[in-house]
Amino acid sequence: MGKNLFQKVWDLHKVADLPGGRVQLFIGLHLIHEVTSPQAFAMIKEMGLKVAFPDRTFATCDHIIPTDDTKRPFQDPLAEEMMQALEKNTKEHGITFFGPESGYQGVVHIVGPELGLTQPGITVACGDSHTATHGAFGAIAFGIGTSQVRDVLATQTMALNTFKVRRVEVNGNLRPGVYAKDVILYLIRKLGVNGGIGYAYEFAGSTIEGLSMEGRMTICNMAIEGGARVGYINPDEKTYEYLKGKKYAPKSDRWDEMVAYWESIKSDKDAEYDDVVVFNAEDIEPMVTWGINPEQAIGISEKLPENNNPSFQEAYEYMKFTPGTSIKGTKIDVAFIGSCTNGRIEDLREAAKYLEGKKVAKHVKALAVPGSATVKAKAEAEGLDKIFIEAGFEWRNPGCSMCLAMNPDKLIGDQICASTSNRNFKGRQGSSSGRTILMSPAMVAAAAVTGEISDLREVFDIK
Amino acid sequence: MSINPIKKVTGKAVPILGDDIDTDRIIPARYLKCVTFDGIGEFAFYDERFDANGKPTNHPMNDPKYKDASIIISGNNFGCGSSREHAPQSIKRAGFSAIIAESFAEIFYGNSTTLGLVCVTMSRSDINELAEIVKSAPETVLEIDIEAENVRLAGKNYKCEIKPSTKKALLDGEYDSLGILLKNIDKVKELEKSLKYSFV
Numbered sequence: 001m002g003k004n005l006f007q008k009v010w011d012l013h014k015v016a017d018l019p020g021g022r023v024q025l026f027i028g029l030h031l032i033h034e035v036t037s038p039q040a041f042a043m044i045k046e047m048g049l050k051v052a053f054p055d056r057t058f059a060t061c062d063h064i065i066p067t068d069d070t071k072r073p074f075q076d077p078l079a080e081e082m083m084q085a086l087e088k089n090t091k092e093h094g095i096t097f098f099g100p101e102s103g104y105q106g107v108v109h110i111v112g113p114e115l116g117l118t119q120p121g122i123t124v125a126c127g128d129s130h131t132a133t134h135g136a137f138g139a140i141a142f143g144i145g146t147s148q149v150r151d152v153l154a155t156q157t158m159a160l161n162t163f164k165v166r167r168v169e170v171n172g173n174l175r176p177g178v179y180a181k182d183v184i185l186y187l188i189r190k191l192g193v194n195g196g197i198g199y200a201y202e203f204a205g206s207t208i209e210g211l212s213m214e215g216r217m218t219i220c221n222m223a224i225e226g227g228a229r230v231g232y233i234n235p236d237e238k239t240y241e242y243l244k245g246k247k248y249a250p251k252s253d254r255w256d257e258m259v260a261y262w263e264s265i266k267s268d269k270d271a272e273y274d275d276v277v278v279f280n281a282e283d284i285e286p287m288v289t290w291g292i293n294p295e296q297a298i299g300i301s302e303k304l305p306e307n308n309n310p311s312f313q314e315a316y317e318y319m320k321f322t323p324g325t326s327i328k329g330t331k332i333d334v335a336f337i338g339s340c341t342n343g344r345i346e347d348l349r350e351a352a353k354y355l356e357g358k359k360v361a362k363h364v365k366a367l368a369v370p371g372s373a374t375v376k377a378k379a380e381a382e383g384l385d386k387i388f389i390e391a392g393f394e395w396r397n398p399g400c401s402m403c404l405a406m407n408p409d410k411l412i413g414d415q416i417c418a419s420t421s422n423r424n425f426k427g428r429q430g431s432s433s434g435r436t437i438l439m440s441p442a443m444v445a446a447a448a449v450t451g452e453i454s455d456l457r458e459v460f461d462i463k
Numbered sequence: 464m465s466i467n468p469i470k471k472v473t474g475k476a477v478p479i480l481g482d483d484i485d486t487d488r489i490i491p492a493r494y495l496k497c498v499t500f501d502g503i504g505e506f507a508f509y510d511e512r513f514d515a516n517g518k519p520t521n522h523p524m525n526d527p528k529y530k531d532a533s534i535i536i537s538g539n540n541f542g543c544g545s546s547r548e549h550a551p552q553s554i555k556r557a558g559f560s561a562i563i564a565e566s567f568a569e570i571f572y573g574n575s576t577t578l579g580l581v582c583v584t585m586s587r588s589d590i591n592e593l594a595e596i597v598k599s600a601p602e603t604v605l606e607i608d609i610e611a612e613n614v615r616l617a618g619k620n621y622k623c624e625i626k627p628s629t630k631k632a633l634l635d636g637e638y639d640s641l642g643i644l645l646k647n648i649d650k651v652k653e654l655e656k657s658l659k660y661s662f663v
């Protein structure tokens with residue numbers, strides 16, 4: 001029996017077996033940001049330790065950075081303090097920092113891939129749960145907590161329990177108006193928010209292979225919302241094509257050697273898995289969440305589910321929705337396009353394509369937030385910013401923005417937000433009664449234009 | 464870095480029931496704006512404990528009868544969501560030393576272990592029974608025996624579970640992983656040289 005990619009990469013990075021069954025794993029690439037790193041730097045300093053491999057650590061800032069007024073010092077003194085701590089720590093330890101002046105700043109999971117840092121066959125760790133995004137390249141990427149950030153800074157390794165591997169296969173053609181975001185919301189609904197605990201998810205099948213690198217990143221990004229800490233996709237020509245010429249990607253003299261390595265770590269044809277599940281792309285329609293976790297999602301034409309289970313009741317109470325009714329036609333207050341799930345160039349292009357010549361409904365506040373400075377520059381070169389602005393969107397600077405409430409972009413009261421982000425938890429967007437409805441960028445465009453949750457196929461006449 | 468082994472946790476409990484209690488609920492994002500974890504205990508479950516006007520809600524943590532509780536009893540998938548260690552840090556700093564739940568999200572479980580915050584799992588029916596006892600007699604003292612994977616209260620024993628590697632780490636006092644990782648630093652350097660890739 002052959003091995004899958006996870007097992008191969010794991011074995012290549014295994015330093016030692018630890019007492020009790022854990023494994024000490026080498027982390028080839030450590031990405032850090034301002035929120036989960038300052039305490040870790042303080043801890044290693046206290047212990048008199050240094051960063052073991054500063055050349056394998058890269059930093060950017062995303063969570064706290066304002067997306068409108070980015071003048072320093074930031075208006076929020078706490079945000080300024082965190083930014084200064086990151087500047088100081090990276091300087092002191094010789095770590096490359098992609099701050100706003102570098103021209104590369106952005107959401108950490110968007111910056112890594114577009115700089116070519118994220119490559120097949122590597123291990124990645126970052127103090128952020130959406131680190132699995134990097135798995136889209138065939139990397140094994142872990143979201144970690146601050147003590148583990150400390151461990152990786154001090155030793156470039158961490159202690160981990162082994163994972164089981166579930167192959168999640170999706171086959172067939174996606175229907176018009178259905179995107180990677182719909183696929184992952186569908187998968188989470190089917191497999192459950194905790195269905196992936198203890199597993200790495202290998203996303204596979206003709207539908208997944210057919211996705212662009214951007215779409216693949218959207219899928220892997222949300223693996224954690226299904227409980228799987230790791231999600232990945234085997235690399236292929238598309239992966240290599242994306243990487244070619246990127247700042248940190250292998251140069252031409254080493255290219256062939258690296259492609260050979262990348263090919264070698266792919267899952268074998270006869271690879272073994274702990275579990276295999278198979279889905280059909282044609283069963284998927286544009287998805288929206290209706291509740292307070294990403295599993296509570298339905299196809300746009302379905303009715304809100306009737307169910308007495310307490311978590312459904314809690315969700316209905318919070319969202320103020322009625323079981324058995326249609327979610328279509330629910331008035332929205334805010335439309336948000338951005339985040340590490342859907343803040344890439346392709347996402348902006350897709351939304352702009354439908355927004356061109358249209359206007360955002362009067363009562364809707366609409367934000368378009370590119371995921372990185374690189375995405376922003378590309379979008380502006382293509383004139384997408386103008387389309388957004390003319391439609392009535394605010395065009396912002398890169399950052400996490402309204403994905404979470406650590407910067408000035410927040411919901412107010414029980415506002416409803418049509419959002420391309422990844423979490424619809426209670427209070428996630430900054431108001432303890434704010435309501436989040438997750439969907440694809442094109443679906444947010446439709447909601448923005450009509451001012452209510454809509455089926456993009458009807459709004460934009462997609463057949 | 465050998466720390467104190469943790470063999471048993473004894474204390475009163477507070478039921479914070481419900482499934483999928485996520486880290487945004489445990490510690491709202493605005494309280495992550497800090498460069499140290501000091502004082503973060505105050506903000507544990509903040510938006511559940513206080514309404515938008517800052518008025519205390521009927522959250523169990525506000526109930527005087529659970530004032531000295533040091534063990535949380537909860538449901539399925541506790542700690543799901545973000546990787547923020549601020550979540551277990553805030554629970555620990557709010558005075559808790561253990562959580563009994565039906566299941567835990569993985570990153571939360573790992574983060575908690577590193578801090579020596581004991582997480583044990585138990586069947587839904589036992590959890591409900593435990594919660595009922597604690598609700599009617601909040602002064603009941605629970606004893607979590609890590610070695611025996613047993614929770615004892617009011618003269619009764621309940622089976623609980625703990626991951627073997629976590630159990631060993633707690634019993635050996637090596638739950639803070641950095642000590643053992645540092646021991647292998649020579650092997651780490653060797654492995655680094657064998658890797659195909661670097662970023663310089």
Ligand code: SF4
Nearest residue numbers: 130339340400403404
């Ligand atoms: S965009 Fe959202 S999910 Fe992504 S890193 Fe930022 S806060 Fe986390």
